[in-house]
Amino acid sequence: MEPDGCLDSSLPGECPSSAVTQALSQILHHLTCQESRRNKARNAALDDLRVLIDSTECARLCGGDDPSSSPPVPAVLGQVAKALEKLASPPKEQEGRSDRHSGVAQKATEVGALFLQQLGKIEAAKNSFCPAWKTGLRHLAGPVYIFAVTHTLEQPWTNQRSREVAGKVLALLLKVSECGSVAGFLHGENEDEKGSFSLIMGLLKPDMNKESWKNNPATKYVFSWTLKQVTRPWLNQYLERVFPPSLLISDDYQTENKILGVHCLHHIVLNVPAADLLQYNRAQVLYHALFNHLYSPEYQLIQAVLLCLLDLFPILEKDLHWKGGIARPTTHCEEVLQLVLTHMEPEHRLLLRRTYARNLPAFVKRLGILTIRHLKRLERVIIGYLEVYDGPEEEARLKIMETLKLLLQYAWPRVSCRLVVLLKALLKLVCDVARDSSLTPELVKSSLLDEATDCLILLDHCSQGQVKSLLAKIPQSCDDSKVVKCISKVQQASKETSYAET
Template identity: 75%
Template sequence: MELNSAGETPSRKSPSLCAQWPPTVLGQTFSQILHRLTGQEARRGNARGAAFQDLSAIIEATECGKLFEESGPPIRGMPEMLGEVAKALGSYAAPPNEKEGRSDSHSEVAEKAEEVGLLFLKLLRKVETAKNSLVCLAWKTGLHHLEGPIYIFAITHSLKQPWTSPRSQDVAGQVLALLLQVTDCGSVARFLHGESEDEKGRFTVVMGLLKPDLNKESWKNNPATKHVFSWTLQQITRPWLNQYLEKILPPSLLISDDYQTENKILGAHCLHHIVCNVPAADLLQYNRAQVLYHAIFNHLYMPEHHLIQAVLLCLLDLFPILEKALQWKGDRARPTTHCDEVLQLILTYMEPEHRLLLRRTYARNLPAFVKRLGILTVRHLKRLERVIIGYLEVYDGPEEEARLKILETLKLLIQYTWPRISCRLVVLLKALLKLICDVARDQSLTPEPVKTALLQEATDCLILLDRCSRGQVKGLLAKSLQSCQDSRVVSWISRVQQASEDAPYDRT
């Protein structure tokens, strides 16, 4: 290859000559290729493809030592130039804007990703060769400029997304594995945060590259950015995450605040990871925990079960942090908490809800709220009673997830609030007996183990009711045993009678 007098990109007729170029000429060549990859002519597919082929040939033919040599002014050093080229290659293989994205363009992106991935493998092998050589000592500088753009490319195309294919995912996975090998990191987490708390990782570099695409105006320009940020964030845990809190909290709130449900869920997962891995003191500082709470709480008004599930899990881990700031004095009533506020809203939506997926989601998380509030659940006892009775009456499909979770909730409720249960004994007893009769006589496709689990949970609730009412359930069931002709129902009710005889009532 030769560089003509006009400074144009060399032709591809003699690639072996590039091994003899001085650093200045090699730097000029890379500068020209970078211009072709990022300039106006890059919009023409054939021009960009030609520049890509030239770059591949030069990297393959150039000795590893010369790739990382510093060029004198006015040309930027080769390591810095390689970093700029790596960024341009990542942009070349980036998925299209969400508004412009089409299924046919996604296949083009996957093909580009394969080409770029193979080129990054060549570059990283050059780094590995230089690393093992005692002659080239500048490879660390070159790797420092390359590792951020290459990491973002690898994560963009190794995760399963609409713009990836099995082949592009495989190539990107190879790129990531080789990057970790070259940087002597055993995992992505160590690559990002370093081997120890004192060692500086690459997370700051990665966030610096993502930052231009993570503001309010630009974060939807590249649909991969939010996924790269989310996946990267969740690789860092305690005790490293809190030092990056100022960098990760604003993008997480931004993604969570979007109108699209998919982005709300992604943002909720990011915020949940922050809640679980940042010390409470850091979250309470500057009122961050309250900001998180209000950002997440507003999502509870959305009737989307995946979003509700993500939000409730996040809130349950956030409650202990918020309550650290509350101080209770024994001479007055305990103040209502954020958990009370959320449970009140959940019960408001649960009572009339008819969509099975939402019913299951609410019921799945209800036991955790009762455990969290403990005896303070009495504040919500009337509404909980209506919800429990209403949900026990409705068949929930073969797995019966909602009714099983409601029975678990009832057991916890009896255990925590048993002094207030006796006045509700008859209502709860009727609901449980009706459930036992319906399940025992059920001829639907519900698996037998599920029926057994329902009957066992209902029986346990009856036993608890009997103990907290000092034997009243046993007396009321005696008449039912005499008139009932269903042997299966009789066998389960008899277990309540037997358990009541075995356990004294003063152990309630």
């Protein structure tokens, strides 16, 4: 394939823009054709493109020599860049196909070399003070960026070589764009400078609707990674572009996609002003989407959802003020806590138990005195989790005792009637840990005993010294030094407290 003699010219720089445009159009046709021998045609097209770029002056590729040509050379070159990006993208995922990504890394390496060549020409035009270099870059920047992100991240369709080439492409793109970071490239280095985020989202949009977003397995990662580069105060400008795709990904049946979508939504919650999220009921839509995920048995998803919800509650409950005289309305945080406690009681899977216990203290902190509404169920969950060994790290029991300490601080007027039940559970834990001969590290055992001691001291304060009197005879009849040491700390702390002042 010879692009109309342009490659055979003895003076390629003298080749008119119309001939370059025609040659690029032929190359574009061969890159996008669907004929049976397309691989051979595409390989020839890549070779011809490499020769054409090398033999054409940088100013001509940027359209600087003939800005009135139709279609402009940079526009056609941009279409070629889009075709190259599609050529190097991984194929649609198919069940039962383990080799679906074979050959993608090799294509990406070849395409990356072509992008480096094109960016090098634009850099040369820039260094030679050709004013058209910005036009050339504008048409290339979007496809080149999507290609670079697709193949820079470690994915099944990449290898070390393709990632290195993609990294070089991204670095050169930032250099030519005069941007110090990807974030600067996306939202602009200065306040009055428009970045490329809208351009990138516009290119991704056709592949981010309900019917097409799984056609290219890289699209969701490019969208997610790009979204997370843009933070306050820029992200709210693009909320309409990023909110629907994030909801779409999170609503998938695959856990991996659900988690990815929830992470995108969490980034939006953290970086978009509350007023924008409350507008058009977006925050409520987001809340209900996240709430439905709480019925999942996947602990990674539950962890991501709970973290996102905890940051969403202040936005949802921003305008809720109790005026007295009527019952205080149930908050969104309380609704989630009720469901979490319902799931925690019968849960026997350790990873889920740890996930729930890890986030429970944050809910108690958030609700404060309102945890009194959930005291009965919290009491059952706390006692149940204190009884169960949680593996060498004992994360669940440590977090449950952190929850208990917060509960004793916020709900202390209601604790005295639960004194005996909580005291028995804590003493049983102390005795179990003291006698524990498992592989639990001594540091973890020490932490458990310290936390239990702190809970006993707080319980004693809440009950006006009743714990001290109930524990008075234990040191005389117990020969376990760890248990005795724990009880002694509680008694010593009680002596130093004047309950008349509390």
